[in-house]
Amino acid sequence: MSQESENQEPINNQVNKILVVSYAGSEKLVKKLADGKDDVELFALEQRSPDGTFNFAVLKPAIDYAKEKGFHLIIAVDQESSRLSIVVQKGVGGAFMVLNSHQTAAILLQYWIQSGLYEDMKLLKSILLSDLLDNVAKKHRIEPIDQVIPANELQSAMQKVLTENESSPVVAFNIDQQVMHSNLDFEEIVAQLIKLESEMRTKEKTIYNFLLDIYFYNGFFKEKTVTIDLSIQAHQGQVSKFMTEVSRRPKFLEEIFSVSSVTDFKKGIKKNILTDRVYDYPISGENILKIETVEGVSITLVPVDDKLTYYISVRESVNTPERFESANKALDKEIFKLVSFLNKQI
Template sequence: MQELDPTILQKAQSWLEGNYDADVKAQIQKMIDDKAYTELTDSFYRDLEFGTGGLRGIMGPGSNRINKYTIGSATQGLANYLKKTYPGEKISVAIAHDSRNNADLFSKITADVFSANDIHVYFFNALRPTPELSYAVRHFGCKSGVMLTASHNPKEYNGYKAYGDDGGQFVAPHDAAVMEEVAKIKSIDEVKFDRVEANIQEIGEDVDALYLADIATLTVSPDAIKRQKDLKVVYSPIHGTGITLVPKALELFGFENVILVDEQTTPDGNFPTVVYPNPEEKEALTLALKKAQETDADLVLATDPDADRVGIAVKNTDGEFVLLNGNQTGTMLIHYLLSAWEEKGKLTGKEYIVKTIVTTYLIDRMAEAKNVTCYNTLTGFKYIGELMTKFEGQQTFIGGGEESYGYLIGDFVRDKDAVVSSAFIAEMTAYYKDKGSSLFEALLDTYVEYGFFKEKLISLTKKGKTGAEEIVAMMEKFRNNPPAELGGSKVKTLKDYEKRVETDLASGTVTPIELPTSDVLQFITEDGSIISARPSGTEPKIKFYCSVNGKLESKEAYAETEKQLEAKIDTIMKDLGV
């Protein structure tokens, strides 16, 4: 039987003796009495910290769990940060939540604490998508915002996304400053939980209308939509918040044949019809694909619980529905936007797009061909939002995104937005159909023109304290002993984003990387393959992003070329020992 670290017991004991409710204390005492030391250790071995997605974890008692006390402490720390940052000012924040279990409770606790600290709260009176929270922060001129969500994580999880005054999630040095304020809170007695009703203002449909009206102004091909208004679009919110706005956005764009997956339209934090509420997983789209086959649909859309990510399925050249991965959907969105903007004469040389370093470099190649700047940021949409704010009023943002199914068109928000993305995915499907092409055929045409880029994400789950230590050891091994060859091609470059240096492995030449510090390694081979290793900031995983590319001679050669590239990825991952 595992022995219990005395410091873990001491921390648990502080909760038993502290000003916590009886139910929480009973759960902790039961873990001790049952000698459930692994569970107790995982609950207390650390304090939850802000990662690339904010505060996120499994719900339950303990400092490493999401509960009313960790939510309250985070909010008190954020409130203290805001009052120090904006002394003497009347501060306001916006708060929203998704469909997860306890998300409404946690949002009210967040509002309680802010209001008790004399901070004005714009409080969404019902569940809303994450991007609308970002929009509200900007619209109301708030200094901060909070979204209660764990995005696409399993039902046991919940989380807390904190936003700055630009509507984007906090970035350095502000994220560290918030964490510092949270860390200063040594007792739950320092958290002000006493709600002040006068400081809370409910918002809802009024903001919906403004947000949707702004989204509608972004459409690039309204005439194509008019001609293809009967495009059959199957949509599933996977029991999440997308049901509140995605159908309305599609209707506003002009689509008249939106088919809902009825079994998944009711918000439900247990996500009863799926194993995992993630549109990246084929299983989560099972019902949507069934509905699409029954109705002979043109497009399948599915959004995650907080409606910031969207997965899609389209018919291939054999008429069978296939899921596009995040890189493929991002590629086609950018290809469509660049093409449509060019046709409308809107490309002036001052436009730009943004993606992350682990997102397909086919996007960079397309942007270069259109004389549009493509910026690369660290993983995490907050870095894309940061760059957008930096260039606001100087350059024109067309669109951007990341391989993990998150995209943004227009600059009304500073986070990935499945509401506007769903509308634009439908628009681009109508655009290509209007030209006599399916979206899948348009993807193949893009590969023929620019090169066939194939990406694959391999994730290894390492749970708990032991798992976290294993992930650290793996990264150190790769950092200190980089592979000499991957997939039959020499590794020519090592990019270490933690040390912020790029090393030419042949010459030993070192050049700086002009991005913030992040625990990411990239291996670049002589034949253009790029392999990135990155511990997740929101899940107990280490992720390997593998990108290979080659020439696609014709659309007919797609299947065979894909098979060859897939085999190359498998070889590379074996070479890495993964």
């Protein structure tokens, strides 16, 4: 979930002030990025999350520093893992907002499409990433390549896709904030985010406004990730029973939503509940189940060892910044209702 903190510092529109945040070893990257007209500074993080991703708790010291010094954009980078996260201002001089991996991927994908530089581009994405990416891609006749991509394994997944698409540029995103582009190195991807912020600020906007435009044209998707402890054997059995029941008889979920389809990644099949038809799905052998509803909700359940993670995505239409704020609050309530229901079932 995105986090905010108020920023009261005045904004200098003439110089793009960028704070690059990293654990260590990014001095050369920052030096190269600072060669242009932008004011780029490095902020070293002391705290690291268990999985290496950048979350609000990890980024808070950098956000506080950026507020104090009047920075416009924060880019957190882990060059070794090709992982990045961005913290944007909600409009020029506005509050800071930490974007999630879904939002960052959507921004980069849309920016690369709009550039017109990457003809016949292919999109590789984790199945756990938002359907927002699918909407953006398909509007530009790009067919997404969905895969089960383990943490820190985007590079190997991308190499396989490149082998099959030697003449096409490939862009790739994983749920763990990994970002790759076959025609760009990591430094160039970061530089393009800085360039985008600079372009938006000439219009008295920020990357946040660029994201809003994506939502206006493709729908507003809000995501939530919930992890449940399954260290007790009885809980593991309950999860297995729930997933089996959903796969066999999904209509029992209709007390809370109308199911449109269920994808069973273990069996490699997708059931369309509305037409009662079953289709082959290109991924099989993975203990993952995805539920999609008529209301635009998707829930992906991923049990691994002694934990269950479910990824919830809900959708709403927005056409103004004001509508975005109200829809954001409404979807928070919808997600809370879904989480409560799932916790009772599991």
